[in-house]
């Protein structure tokens with residue numbers, strides 16, 4: 104399926120394809136990509152192409168990490184969490200903090216949270232984690 108460059112959804116996250124293909128270990132896919140870049144088999148523009156929406160979120164609410172960007176080594180990576188699911192826009196919702204994430208988790212509808220790392224300096228980005236949230240039964244209390 105062809106996507107236009109402007110479309111922003113969970114398919115915009117690098118690494119989401121391996122997730123959907125059932126490859127559990129994202130770190131391996133990420134490591135492979137970084138190696139390919141450092142071996143010169145991938146150009147920077149091929150790995151540093153974060154969507155403008157993702158960059159905006161990364162600059163606005165990105166959570167700073169202690170991890171240096173593996174590509175430009177100029178800035179630390181930030182983490183952005185997106186939630187996709189019922190009654191949310193197709194481009195998902197950026198979750199600002201853990202409280203907001205917890206609110207989604209308490210709902211009965213099922214959502215999927217995507218945690219993405221991004222570099223505000225070179226626009227490297229990669230999916231870090233995908234987790235199902237929500238889907239709580241009304242009469243169930245999770246301790």
Ligand SMILES: [Zn+2]
Nearest residue numbers: 172175222225
């Ligand atoms: Zn970078």
